[in-house]
Amino acid sequence: MRYLQGLPHQLPGNRQQLAAYQARHFRFEMESGVATVTLDRPERKNPLTFESYAELRDLFRSLAQAEDVRALVLAGAGGNFCSGGDVHDIIGPLTKLDMPGLLTFTRMTGDVIKALRACPQPVIAAVDGVCAGAGAILAMASDMRLGTARSKTAFLFNRVGLAGCDMGACAILPRLIGQGRASELLYTGRSMGGEEGERWGFFNRLCAPEDLLPQARALAAEIAAGPAFANGMTKKMLHQEWSMGVDEAIEAEAQAQAICMATNDFHRAYHAFAAKQKPVFEGD
Template identity: 50%
Template sequence: MSSYPSSAPRVEEWRHIRVIRDDGVVTVTLDRPEKLNALTFGAYADLRDLLAELTRERSARALVLAGEGRGFCSGGDVDEIIGATLAMDTAAILEFNRMTGQVVRALRECPFPVVAALHGAAAGAGAVLALAADFRVADPTARFAFLFTRVGLSGGDMGAAYLLPRVVGLGHATRLLMLGDAVRAPEAERIGLISELTEEGRADARAAELARR
Protein backbone atom coordinates (compact mmCIF):
# COMPACT_ATOMS: atom_id res chain seq x y z
CA MET A 1 0.00 0.00 0.00
CA SER A 2 1.30 3.44 -0.90
CA SER A 3 2.46 5.81 1.82
CA TYR A 4 0.90 8.62 -0.21
CA PRO A 5 -2.87 7.99 -0.29
CA SER A 6 -5.10 10.26 -2.35
CA SER A 7 -7.99 12.28 -0.96
CA ALA A 8 -10.51 9.52 -1.76
CA PRO A 9 -11.04 6.80 -4.36
CA ARG A 10 -13.71 8.85 -6.19
CA VAL A 11 -14.40 12.47 -5.29
CA GLU A 12 -15.67 15.62 -6.94
CA GLU A 13 -13.44 17.85 -4.82
CA TRP A 14 -9.82 16.95 -4.23
CA ARG A 15 -7.92 18.22 -1.22
CA HIS A 16 -4.71 19.35 -2.90
CA ILE A 17 -5.80 20.40 -6.40
CA ARG A 18 -8.84 22.11 -7.89
CA VAL A 19 -10.71 20.12 -10.54
CA ILE A 20 -13.44 21.44 -12.85
CA ARG A 21 -15.19 19.20 -15.39
CA ASP A 22 -16.97 20.95 -18.26
CA ASP A 23 -18.35 19.05 -21.25
CA GLY A 24 -15.45 16.62 -21.40
CA VAL A 25 -12.72 19.17 -20.67
CA VAL A 26 -11.14 18.68 -17.25
CA THR A 27 -9.26 21.67 -15.85
CA VAL A 28 -6.81 20.83 -13.06
CA THR A 29 -5.48 23.84 -11.19
CA LEU A 30 -2.58 23.75 -8.77
CA ASP A 31 -4.03 25.89 -6.00
CA ARG A 32 -1.41 27.04 -3.50
CA PRO A 33 -0.84 30.59 -4.77
CA GLU A 34 0.79 31.69 -1.52
CA LYS A 35 3.54 29.12 -2.21
CA LEU A 36 3.67 29.62 -5.99
CA ASN A 37 1.79 26.30 -6.23
CA ALA A 38 4.68 24.31 -4.81
CA LEU A 39 3.92 20.58 -4.90
CA THR A 40 3.38 18.64 -1.69
CA PHE A 41 3.24 14.88 -1.15
CA GLY A 42 -0.55 15.19 -1.19
CA ALA A 43 -0.59 17.14 -4.46
CA TYR A 44 1.51 14.49 -6.19
CA ALA A 45 -0.78 11.75 -4.86
CA ASP A 46 -3.91 13.55 -5.99
CA LEU A 47 -2.49 14.15 -9.48
CA ARG A 48 -1.50 10.50 -9.73
CA ASP A 49 -4.92 9.24 -8.70
CA LEU A 50 -6.95 11.79 -10.65
CA LEU A 51 -5.12 10.89 -13.85
CA ALA A 52 -5.72 7.20 -13.17
CA GLU A 53 -9.41 7.92 -12.55
CA LEU A 54 -9.82 9.94 -15.75
CA THR A 55 -8.07 7.29 -17.80
CA ARG A 56 -10.22 4.57 -16.29
CA GLU A 57 -13.52 6.40 -16.73
CA ARG A 58 -12.85 7.51 -20.32
CA SER A 59 -15.12 10.52 -19.84
CA ALA A 60 -12.54 13.24 -20.52
CA ARG A 61 -11.82 14.56 -24.00
CA ALA A 62 -8.98 16.85 -22.92
CA LEU A 63 -7.19 18.06 -19.80
CA VAL A 64 -5.93 21.55 -19.00
CA LEU A 65 -3.22 21.86 -16.34
CA ALA A 66 -2.96 25.35 -14.84
CA GLY A 67 -1.66 27.22 -11.82
CA GLU A 68 -3.44 29.74 -9.59
CA GLY A 69 -1.95 33.12 -8.76
CA ARG A 70 1.42 34.51 -9.84
CA GLY A 71 2.86 31.41 -11.48
CA PHE A 72 2.29 27.90 -12.75
CA CYS A 73 4.36 25.86 -10.29
CA SER A 74 7.60 26.54 -8.44
CA GLY A 75 8.42 22.83 -8.05
CA GLY A 76 8.51 20.66 -4.96
CA ASP A 77 7.69 22.35 -1.66
CA VAL A 78 11.04 23.01 -0.01
CA ASP A 79 9.65 22.92 3.53
CA GLU A 80 7.64 19.71 3.13
CA ILE A 81 9.41 17.61 0.51
CA ILE A 82 13.05 18.63 0.32
CA GLY A 83 13.59 18.47 4.06
CA ALA A 84 11.65 15.25 4.48
CA THR A 85 13.51 13.39 1.75
CA LEU A 86 16.81 14.07 3.50
CA ALA A 87 15.55 12.02 6.44
CA MET A 88 14.10 9.17 4.37
CA ASP A 89 15.66 5.76 4.03
CA THR A 90 16.32 4.30 0.59
CA ALA A 91 12.99 2.47 0.36
CA ALA A 92 11.00 5.60 1.19
CA ILE A 93 12.92 7.73 -1.30
CA LEU A 94 12.35 5.09 -3.97
CA GLU A 95 8.62 5.06 -3.26
CA PHE A 96 8.42 8.85 -3.51
CA ASN A 97 10.41 8.93 -6.74
CA ARG A 98 8.19 6.20 -8.14
CA MET A 99 5.11 8.30 -7.37
CA THR A 100 6.49 11.42 -9.08
CA GLY A 101 7.43 9.31 -12.08
CA GLN A 102 3.92 7.86 -12.18
CA VAL A 103 2.46 11.36 -12.46
CA VAL A 104 4.68 12.27 -15.41
CA ARG A 105 4.11 8.94 -17.11
CA ALA A 106 0.35 9.23 -16.63
CA LEU A 107 0.37 12.66 -18.27
CA ARG A 108 2.27 11.28 -21.25
CA GLU A 109 0.06 8.19 -21.56
CA CYS A 110 -3.32 9.90 -21.18
CA PRO A 111 -5.80 8.74 -23.86
CA PHE A 112 -6.69 12.43 -24.38
CA PRO A 113 -4.59 15.55 -25.07
CA VAL A 114 -3.08 17.51 -22.19
CA VAL A 115 -2.65 21.28 -22.45
CA ALA A 116 -0.49 23.19 -19.96
CA ALA A 117 -1.49 26.83 -19.39
CA LEU A 118 1.62 28.67 -18.27
CA HIS A 119 2.41 32.01 -16.70
CA GLY A 120 5.11 33.02 -14.27
CA ALA A 121 7.41 30.34 -12.91
CA ALA A 122 7.47 26.76 -14.12
CA ALA A 123 10.46 25.49 -12.17
CA GLY A 124 11.87 22.12 -11.18
CA ALA A 125 9.04 19.61 -10.95
CA GLY A 126 6.70 22.29 -12.28
CA ALA A 127 8.75 22.56 -15.45
CA VAL A 128 8.58 18.78 -15.91
CA LEU A 129 4.80 18.74 -15.46
CA ALA A 130 4.56 21.34 -18.21
CA LEU A 131 7.00 19.37 -20.34
CA ALA A 132 4.86 16.25 -20.01
CA ALA A 133 1.87 18.01 -21.60
CA ASP A 134 1.13 17.66 -25.31
CA PHE A 135 0.75 21.43 -25.71
CA ARG A 136 2.29 24.27 -23.71
CA VAL A 137 0.46 27.58 -24.05
CA ALA A 138 2.29 30.42 -22.31
CA ASP A 139 2.04 34.15 -21.85
CA PRO A 140 5.07 36.50 -21.89
CA THR A 141 5.60 36.22 -18.12
CA ALA A 142 6.33 32.49 -18.31
CA ARG A 143 9.81 31.27 -17.46
CA PHE A 144 11.14 27.73 -17.22
CA ALA A 145 13.96 26.42 -15.05
CA PHE A 146 15.05 22.81 -14.63
CA LEU A 147 16.70 23.38 -11.27
CA PHE A 148 17.54 19.83 -10.21
CA THR A 149 21.31 20.24 -10.50
CA ARG A 150 21.11 23.44 -8.43
CA VAL A 151 19.95 21.39 -5.43
CA GLY A 152 22.31 18.46 -5.92
CA LEU A 153 19.97 16.18 -7.87
CA SER A 154 20.34 14.55 -11.25
CA GLY A 155 19.34 16.79 -14.14
CA GLY A 156 17.22 13.92 -15.38
CA ASP A 157 14.89 13.84 -12.37
CA MET A 158 11.23 12.98 -13.07
CA GLY A 159 12.01 11.99 -16.65
CA ALA A 160 13.33 15.39 -17.74
CA ALA A 161 16.33 13.86 -19.50
CA TYR A 162 13.99 11.70 -21.58
CA LEU A 163 11.37 14.33 -22.40
CA LEU A 164 13.31 17.55 -22.91
CA PRO A 165 15.57 16.42 -25.80
CA ARG A 166 12.46 15.22 -27.63
CA VAL A 167 10.94 18.68 -27.35
CA VAL A 168 13.86 21.09 -27.82
CA GLY A 169 16.67 18.88 -29.16
CA LEU A 170 19.76 17.47 -27.48
CA GLY A 171 21.82 20.67 -27.53
CA HIS A 172 19.30 22.89 -25.79
CA ALA A 173 18.31 20.09 -23.40
CA THR A 174 21.92 19.52 -22.32
CA ARG A 175 22.36 23.20 -21.52
CA LEU A 176 19.10 23.52 -19.62
CA LEU A 177 19.47 20.32 -17.60
CA MET A 178 23.16 20.65 -16.75
CA LEU A 179 23.23 24.37 -15.97
CA GLY A 180 19.72 24.96 -14.68
CA ASP A 181 19.47 28.29 -16.52
CA ALA A 182 16.09 30.01 -16.65
CA VAL A 183 14.40 30.28 -20.04
CA ARG A 184 11.98 33.15 -20.56
CA ALA A 185 9.00 33.00 -22.87
CA PRO A 186 10.58 34.48 -26.04
CA GLU A 187 13.48 32.01 -25.98
CA ALA A 188 11.15 29.18 -24.99
CA GLU A 189 9.07 29.89 -28.09
CA ARG A 190 12.18 30.09 -30.27
CA ILE A 191 13.54 26.69 -29.18
CA GLY A 192 10.15 24.98 -29.26
CA LEU A 193 9.64 24.63 -25.53
CA ILE A 194 6.23 26.28 -25.79
CA SER A 195 3.65 25.55 -28.45
CA GLU A 196 1.99 28.96 -28.50
CA LEU A 197 2.78 32.37 -27.01
CA THR A 198 -0.27 34.44 -26.05
CA GLU A 199 -0.84 37.96 -24.85
CA GLU A 200 -0.21 38.48 -21.14
CA GLY A 201 -2.95 36.97 -19.01
CA ARG A 202 -4.43 34.96 -21.89
CA ALA A 203 -2.73 31.59 -21.43
CA ASP A 204 -5.55 29.98 -19.43
CA ALA A 205 -8.26 31.10 -21.84
CA ARG A 206 -6.29 30.05 -24.90
CA ALA A 207 -5.48 26.66 -23.35
CA ALA A 208 -9.19 26.12 -22.71
CA GLU A 209 -9.98 27.03 -26.32
CA LEU A 210 -7.39 24.58 -27.56
CA ALA A 211 -8.71 21.83 -25.29
CA ARG A 212 -12.21 22.22 -26.75
CA ARG A 213 -11.09 21.69 -30.34
Protein backbone atom coordinates in the same frame (compact mmCIF):
# COMPACT_ATOMS: atom_id res chain seq x y z
CA MET B 1 -22.84 -12.24 -25.20
CA ARG B 2 -26.50 -11.24 -25.12
CA TYR B 3 -26.31 -10.74 -21.37
CA LEU B 4 -24.12 -7.68 -21.88
CA GLN B 5 -26.01 -4.43 -21.71
CA GLY B 6 -24.37 -2.03 -24.15
CA LEU B 7 -20.98 -2.30 -25.80
CA PRO B 8 -18.08 -3.76 -23.78
CA HIS B 9 -16.25 -0.43 -23.59
CA GLN B 10 -19.39 1.06 -22.07
CA LEU B 11 -19.66 -1.46 -19.23
CA PRO B 12 -19.68 0.00 -15.69
CA GLY B 13 -16.26 -1.44 -14.88
CA ASN B 14 -14.72 0.38 -17.83
CA ARG B 15 -16.22 3.82 -17.36
CA GLN B 16 -16.70 6.55 -14.83
CA GLN B 17 -17.77 10.18 -14.64
CA LEU B 18 -15.39 12.76 -13.20
CA ALA B 19 -17.70 15.77 -13.35
CA ALA B 20 -18.46 15.39 -9.65
CA TYR B 21 -14.86 14.74 -8.63
CA GLN B 22 -13.92 16.65 -5.48
CA ALA B 23 -10.20 17.41 -5.46
CA ARG B 24 -8.46 17.80 -2.12
CA HIS B 25 -5.09 19.30 -2.99
CA PHE B 26 -5.84 21.39 -6.09
CA ARG B 27 -8.85 22.75 -7.93
CA PHE B 28 -10.73 20.63 -10.45
CA GLU B 29 -13.35 21.96 -12.87
CA MET B 30 -15.26 20.43 -15.76
CA GLU B 31 -17.02 22.11 -18.67
CA SER B 32 -18.12 20.58 -21.98
CA GLY B 33 -15.67 17.72 -21.89
CA VAL B 34 -12.71 19.85 -20.79
CA ALA B 35 -11.27 19.29 -17.31
CA THR B 36 -9.07 21.94 -15.72
CA VAL B 37 -6.65 21.13 -12.91
CA THR B 38 -5.40 24.27 -11.16
CA LEU B 39 -2.57 24.07 -8.66
CA ASP B 40 -3.86 26.45 -6.04
CA ARG B 41 -1.31 27.58 -3.47
CA PRO B 42 -0.56 31.00 -4.99
CA GLU B 43 1.05 32.41 -1.85
CA ARG B 44 3.96 29.99 -2.44
CA LYS B 45 3.80 29.81 -6.23
CA ASN B 46 1.81 26.57 -6.20
CA PRO B 47 4.36 24.02 -4.94
CA LEU B 48 3.65 20.30 -4.86
CA THR B 49 3.43 18.20 -1.70
CA PHE B 50 3.54 14.46 -1.10
CA GLU B 51 -0.26 14.51 -1.04
CA SER B 52 -0.74 16.53 -4.23
CA TYR B 53 1.73 14.32 -6.10
CA ALA B 54 -0.26 11.25 -5.08
CA GLU B 55 -3.62 12.81 -5.93
CA LEU B 56 -2.39 13.94 -9.35
CA ARG B 57 -1.12 10.42 -10.03
CA ASP B 58 -4.45 8.88 -9.07
CA LEU B 59 -6.48 11.43 -11.03
CA PHE B 60 -4.39 10.97 -14.17
CA ARG B 61 -4.78 7.20 -13.88
CA SER B 62 -8.55 7.51 -13.53
CA LEU B 63 -8.75 9.47 -16.78
CA ALA B 64 -8.39 6.21 -18.71
CA GLN B 65 -11.97 5.36 -17.64
CA ALA B 66 -13.37 8.90 -17.60
CA GLU B 67 -15.87 8.99 -20.46
CA ASP B 68 -16.86 12.60 -19.77
CA VAL B 69 -13.31 14.05 -20.06
CA ARG B 70 -11.98 14.58 -23.58
CA ALA B 71 -9.15 17.03 -22.91
CA LEU B 72 -7.34 18.35 -19.84
CA VAL B 73 -5.81 21.74 -19.01
CA LEU B 74 -3.10 22.07 -16.35
CA ALA B 75 -2.74 25.53 -14.84
CA GLY B 76 -1.53 27.39 -11.77
CA ALA B 77 -3.20 30.10 -9.68
CA GLY B 78 -2.01 33.64 -9.05
CA GLY B 79 0.18 34.26 -12.11
CA ASN B 80 2.51 31.27 -11.63
CA PHE B 81 2.39 27.68 -12.82
CA CYS B 82 4.28 25.63 -10.22
CA SER B 83 7.46 26.19 -8.21
CA GLY B 84 8.19 22.45 -7.89
CA GLY B 85 8.38 20.39 -4.74
CA ASP B 86 7.61 22.32 -1.57
CA VAL B 87 10.89 23.08 0.19
CA HIS B 88 9.44 22.63 3.66
CA ASP B 89 6.91 19.87 3.02
CA ILE B 90 9.04 17.73 0.68
CA ILE B 91 12.70 18.73 0.46
CA GLY B 92 13.26 18.85 4.21
CA PRO B 93 11.70 15.44 4.92
CA LEU B 94 13.62 13.87 2.01
CA THR B 95 16.92 14.68 3.72
CA LYS B 96 15.86 12.37 6.58
CA LEU B 97 14.76 9.34 4.53
CA ASP B 98 16.77 6.17 3.98
CA MET B 99 17.40 4.78 0.48
CA PRO B 100 14.22 2.63 0.32
CA GLY B 101 12.19 5.67 1.33
CA LEU B 102 13.88 7.90 -1.22
CA LEU B 103 13.31 5.37 -3.98
CA THR B 104 9.65 5.07 -3.02
CA PHE B 105 9.34 8.83 -3.42
CA THR B 106 11.16 9.10 -6.76
CA ARG B 107 9.16 6.21 -8.18
CA MET B 108 5.95 7.84 -7.02
CA THR B 109 6.82 11.14 -8.74
CA GLY B 110 7.76 9.20 -11.86
CA ASP B 111 4.36 7.49 -11.74
CA VAL B 112 2.72 10.92 -11.97
CA ILE B 113 4.40 11.47 -15.34
CA LYS B 114 3.70 7.92 -16.53
CA ALA B 115 0.02 8.40 -15.73
CA LEU B 116 -0.07 11.82 -17.40
CA ARG B 117 1.43 10.39 -20.57
CA ALA B 118 -0.70 7.24 -20.49
CA CYS B 119 -4.10 8.91 -20.14
CA PRO B 120 -5.87 9.02 -23.52
CA GLN B 121 -6.89 12.67 -23.25
CA PRO B 122 -4.58 15.33 -24.74
CA VAL B 123 -3.16 17.51 -21.95
CA ILE B 124 -2.44 21.23 -22.40
CA ALA B 125 -0.26 23.07 -19.89
CA ALA B 126 -1.04 26.78 -19.44
CA VAL B 127 2.28 28.13 -18.17
CA ASP B 128 2.60 31.59 -16.67
CA GLY B 129 5.28 32.93 -14.36
CA VAL B 130 7.35 30.45 -12.39
CA CYS B 131 7.53 26.94 -13.82
CA ALA B 132 10.33 25.19 -11.99
CA GLY B 133 11.52 21.74 -10.94
CA ALA B 134 8.63 19.30 -10.89
CA GLY B 135 6.45 22.06 -12.32
CA ALA B 136 8.69 22.22 -15.38
CA ILE B 137 8.40 18.44 -15.64
CA LEU B 138 4.59 18.58 -15.58
CA ALA B 139 4.64 21.15 -18.37
CA MET B 140 7.24 19.16 -20.34
CA ALA B 141 5.21 15.93 -20.08
CA SER B 142 2.01 17.58 -21.30
CA ASP B 143 1.06 17.15 -24.93
CA MET B 144 1.06 20.88 -25.65
CA ARG B 145 2.20 23.97 -23.82
CA LEU B 146 0.95 27.55 -24.02
CA GLY B 147 3.11 30.13 -22.29
CA THR B 148 3.53 33.84 -21.70
CA ALA B 149 6.44 36.16 -22.32
CA ARG B 150 6.96 36.39 -18.56
CA SER B 151 7.04 32.64 -17.96
CA LYS B 152 10.30 31.28 -16.54
CA THR B 153 10.87 27.55 -16.93
CA ALA B 154 13.74 26.02 -14.98
CA PHE B 155 14.85 22.42 -14.59
CA LEU B 156 16.78 23.45 -11.52
CA PHE B 157 17.59 20.05 -10.02
CA ASN B 158 21.36 20.50 -10.21
CA ARG B 159 21.05 23.71 -8.19
CA VAL B 160 19.96 21.62 -5.23
CA GLY B 161 22.65 18.99 -5.75
CA LEU B 162 20.56 16.59 -7.85
CA ALA B 163 20.90 15.21 -11.38
CA GLY B 164 18.88 16.62 -14.22
CA CYS B 165 17.54 13.12 -14.94
CA ASP B 166 14.34 13.55 -12.98
CA MET B 167 10.87 12.21 -13.87
CA GLY B 168 11.80 11.57 -17.50
CA ALA B 169 13.55 14.87 -18.25
CA CYS B 170 16.51 13.29 -20.06
CA ALA B 171 14.17 11.28 -22.28
CA ILE B 172 11.48 13.85 -23.06
CA LEU B 173 13.13 17.29 -23.05
CA PRO B 174 15.68 16.55 -25.83
CA ARG B 175 12.83 15.40 -28.04
CA LEU B 176 11.09 18.74 -27.55
CA ILE B 177 13.95 21.19 -27.91
CA GLY B 178 16.98 19.16 -29.04
CA GLN B 179 19.86 17.48 -27.22
CA GLY B 180 22.15 20.50 -26.95
CA ARG B 181 19.51 22.88 -25.66
CA ALA B 182 18.18 20.31 -23.21
CA SER B 183 21.72 19.67 -21.99
CA GLU B 184 22.23 23.37 -21.34
CA LEU B 185 19.07 23.65 -19.25
CA LEU B 186 19.71 20.43 -17.32
CA TYR B 187 23.39 21.15 -16.59
CA THR B 188 22.94 24.80 -15.63
CA GLY B 189 19.47 24.85 -14.07
CA ARG B 190 18.95 28.32 -15.54
CA SER B 191 15.54 29.73 -16.41
CA MET B 192 14.27 29.64 -19.96
CA GLY B 193 12.20 32.73 -20.74
CA GLY B 194 8.90 32.59 -22.56
CA GLU B 195 10.13 33.97 -25.88
CA GLU B 196 13.15 31.67 -25.77
CA GLY B 197 10.89 28.73 -24.96
CA GLU B 198 8.66 29.47 -27.94
CA ARG B 199 11.68 29.89 -30.23
CA TRP B 200 13.13 26.58 -29.05
CA GLY B 201 9.83 24.74 -29.54
CA PHE B 202 9.01 24.16 -25.87
CA PHE B 203 5.91 26.37 -26.15
CA ASN B 204 3.42 25.94 -28.96
CA ARG B 205 2.66 29.63 -28.68
CA LEU B 206 2.73 32.57 -26.29
CA CYS B 207 -0.32 34.40 -25.02
CA ALA B 208 -0.96 37.55 -23.03
CA PRO B 209 -1.25 36.55 -19.35
CA GLU B 210 -4.94 37.43 -19.25
CA ASP B 211 -5.59 35.34 -22.38
CA LEU B 212 -3.54 32.30 -21.36
CA LEU B 213 -6.20 30.20 -19.62
CA PRO B 214 -8.99 31.15 -22.06
CA GLN B 215 -6.80 30.18 -25.02
CA ALA B 216 -5.73 26.92 -23.37
CA ARG B 217 -9.35 26.06 -22.69
CA ALA B 218 -10.35 27.05 -26.23
CA LEU B 219 -7.69 24.73 -27.66
CA ALA B 220 -8.83 21.98 -25.31
CA ALA B 221 -12.46 22.55 -26.33
CA GLU B 222 -11.51 22.28 -30.01
CA ILE B 223 -9.81 18.95 -29.30
CA ALA B 224 -12.69 17.79 -27.09
CA ALA B 225 -15.10 18.35 -29.98
CA GLY B 226 -13.09 15.93 -32.11
CA PRO B 227 -13.10 12.12 -32.16
CA ALA B 228 -12.06 11.17 -28.64
CA PHE B 229 -11.13 7.56 -29.42
CA ALA B 230 -9.01 8.58 -32.40
CA ASN B 231 -7.33 11.38 -30.43
CA GLY B 232 -6.47 8.88 -27.72
CA MET B 233 -4.96 6.62 -30.37
CA THR B 234 -2.89 9.51 -31.73
CA LYS B 235 -1.52 10.23 -28.26
CA LYS B 236 -0.72 6.56 -27.65
CA MET B 237 1.15 6.26 -30.95
CA LEU B 238 3.06 9.52 -30.45
CA HIS B 239 4.50 8.07 -27.26
CA GLN B 240 4.75 4.41 -28.27
CA GLU B 241 6.66 5.08 -31.49
CA TRP B 242 9.63 6.61 -29.66
CA SER B 243 11.04 3.14 -29.20
CA MET B 244 10.24 1.90 -32.73
CA GLY B 245 12.06 1.87 -36.00
CA VAL B 246 10.31 3.50 -38.98
CA ASP B 247 9.11 0.21 -40.46
CA GLU B 248 7.72 -0.88 -37.08
CA ALA B 249 6.02 2.49 -36.67
CA ILE B 250 4.39 2.31 -40.10
CA GLU B 251 2.97 -1.14 -39.31
CA ALA B 252 1.81 -0.01 -35.87
CA GLU B 253 0.07 2.98 -37.41
CA ALA B 254 -1.58 0.75 -40.01
CA GLN B 255 -3.06 -1.32 -37.20
CA ALA B 256 -4.07 1.76 -35.19
CA GLN B 257 -5.75 3.41 -38.17
CA ALA B 258 -7.63 0.23 -39.06
CA ILE B 259 -8.99 0.15 -35.51
CA CYS B 260 -10.13 3.78 -35.83
CA MET B 261 -11.83 2.97 -39.15
CA ALA B 262 -14.09 0.55 -37.25
CA THR B 263 -15.38 3.28 -34.93
CA ASN B 264 -18.77 4.96 -35.19
CA ASP B 265 -17.08 8.36 -35.28
CA PHE B 266 -15.38 7.44 -38.57
CA HIS B 267 -18.77 6.55 -40.07
CA ARG B 268 -20.36 9.69 -38.63
CA ALA B 269 -17.67 11.79 -40.31
CA TYR B 270 -18.30 10.14 -43.68
CA HIS B 271 -22.08 10.58 -43.55
CA ALA B 272 -21.71 14.19 -42.37
CA PHE B 273 -19.30 14.90 -45.23
CA ALA B 274 -21.69 13.34 -47.73
CA ALA B 275 -24.51 15.49 -46.35
CA LYS B 276 -22.27 18.59 -46.35
CA GLN B 277 -22.60 18.88 -42.58
CA LYS B 278 -20.12 19.15 -39.73
CA PRO B 279 -19.68 15.81 -37.94
CA VAL B 280 -20.70 15.50 -34.29
CA PHE B 281 -18.29 13.07 -32.66
CA GLU B 282 -19.38 10.96 -29.70
CA GLY B 283 -16.13 9.20 -28.86
CA ASP B 284 -17.06 5.66 -29.88
